[in-house]
Amino acid sequence: MRRLVAIITAVCALLVVPRGASGASAPIGSPVVFRPADGTTLLFHGAGSFHGTLEVRRTSGGLAVINHLDLDDYVAGILEVPGRWPMEALKAQAVAARTYALWEKQTGHWRRFGFDVCSTTTCQVYAGADAERGSSGRRWMRAVHDTAGQVLLYKGKPALTRFHSSSGGRTVPNEALFSEGPLPYLRGVDDPGDAVSPLHRWDVTFSREQLEEILRVGIGLQGSLVDVQAKLGDKHVVIRTGGGRLDIGTGRFVSAVNTRAPKMFPSSYPGQRSDGKPMPLTLPSSRFSIESTSSGFVVHGRGYGHGVGMSQYGAKGLAEKGESYREILATYYTGLKPSHWHGSRSMRVEVSDGAAGVAISGDGTFGVFAGDDPLASSTIGVWSVATRGVRALAVSPPTGYTLPLVLSGIRAPREVFVDPPERGGSIDVDFVVPKAAEVTATLRRNGRTIASGRTVTEAGEGRVNVPINPRGLPRRATYRLELTAFDGTARVAKTADVVLSRPASRLLPIAGASAGVVALLTGVTVRRRKRRRPQSLAIPDRGQLSPEPHG
Secondary structure (H helix, E strand, O other), X not given: OHHHHHHHHHHHHHHHOOOOOOOOOEEEOOOEEEEEOOOOOEEEOOOEEEOOEEEEEEEOOEEEEEEEEEHHHHHHOEOOOOOOOOHHHHHHHHHHHHHHHHHHHHHOOOHHHOOOEEOOOOOOOEOHHHHHOHHHHHHHHHHHHHOOOEEEEEOOEEOOOOEEOEOOOEOEOHHHOOOOOOOOOOOOOEOHHHHHOOOOOEEEEEEHHHHHHHXXXXXXXXXXXXXXXXXXXXXXXXXXXXXXXXXXXXXXXHHHHHHHHHHHOOOOOOOEOOXXXXXXXXXXXXXXXXXXXXXEEEEEEOOEOOXXXXXXXXXXXXXXXXXOHHHHHHHHOOOOOEEEOOOOOEEEEEEXXXXXXXXXXXXXXXXXXXXXXXXXXXEOOOEEEEEEOOOEEEEEXXXXXXXXXXXXXXXXXXXXXXXXXXXXXXXXXXXXEOOOEEEEEEEEEOOEEEEEEEEEEOOEEEEEEEEEOOOOOOOEEEEEEEEXXXXXXOEEEEEEEEEEEOOOOOHHHHHHHHXXXXXXXXXXXXXXXXXXXXXXXXXXXXXXXXXXXXX
8 A cells, every 4th residue: 555655656656747857967968948938038037128038049159049039039138239318219220120120031040050130239239138128129119010020122032221320421332331332222322311420520639659559569569650541432542661562451450449449558549529528449340531640640530330321320320301201211222111020930040059057937827848848837046057067058947946835924914904995005024935936926805906016036034125005095905815826836825814994184284283293382381471471361362272173
């Protein structure tokens, strides 16, 4: 009989604990995929929150984290321009970013690495769900929503919608910088709207000694520096030394200066923009001329970035003049108009690479899978993934993962005084759980939910706050407080009674105070009368001592 009970217990344990789950790390040979339940946003610790799934895979440099999500959710996570900018400029950016992502995907350049587009300036800056926060994030979300699914097509395919920060007054044709050659919609165009950019024009001054030292370290310059020459639009910089002449590409010159100047002369470079803020780079673009002076050189530059396609500041300037996002896009992408995309909407974005370990959780339940095989179909808490051996992954569940879920150490106030009544109040409920869980506290009366609060916590001590709106509540009543914990599979609950009290109106405390002041003043008057007329037995007016509140 005992043997039969032991067998049944073991079988039940296998049914309760998800496949592959254990209290310690376990080796996995395939990518680990985190799939959120409906309404859950995943958190990649140290990187931010993300919609869609997160895949952790082994690479030659460590661990790569890839975000799988819908196209418009991806665009909502783009962090390229301030959300406070004019709405039409934001819409133009949304269409350009959506189109560029699809262009990257169709080229297949990143496919061999397991994703469609990167998350840095090499592609376009992607910050995930954190980009949606605050008033700026909400405005950006509106621009994404208002242009949902809209892209720019060229011959039925997503166009190469390059963009940059500031053109300096005229954009650059694609063939001037990039290997795709000339494209009819990426021509150089005048850009008067870019005048609003703080980097529309910029100047950087070097002493002869500074620039000589920078070029000596940056490009291996030999001999003393005599002169440096460049005209706006030139592809080369002419450097003259005591030993002769050296021609180098503007790109190499800019790279050497931007790399070395801040390290060698950190108090001088980068300099300041026209609005007094720090410049992003010592030389923000390769569109410049160089002037020789008696003491050194002045680089007179224009714009920020490569200069091809849409100028973001130019779009801002055009929007401020009243142009629509369609007109703005037509200015920079000649002959193209927004149309709806009917192809695949899935995107794979690399959000991290080279890490030795990552930690992922969520603000609700999610599943953890080894490829398509479930490690935990529904779970809560921080899961860790690290490298193991040559090509394996070590997966660790949250603390206490295999323990049963219980609620203990519950502390809640027996009575809460809600004051001032129009602002409401809150209840803090403390608890202890042995494993990660979603904990919800709910106040009910007569079967009706009055207030609730929710938190996701790791194993240990926790607290959930319940905000209370006192509107329509009786002056004093008893409520049932229900505390529920859910670990993804099991649910437990505890209950207690809580009394909520609130004053009938704001006037009572004020009125009471007024009465007290009147009484105090009356008492002073009585004492003064007694001192002046000690023989008098006159009784002061009762109205001055009335216990009823005044006014």
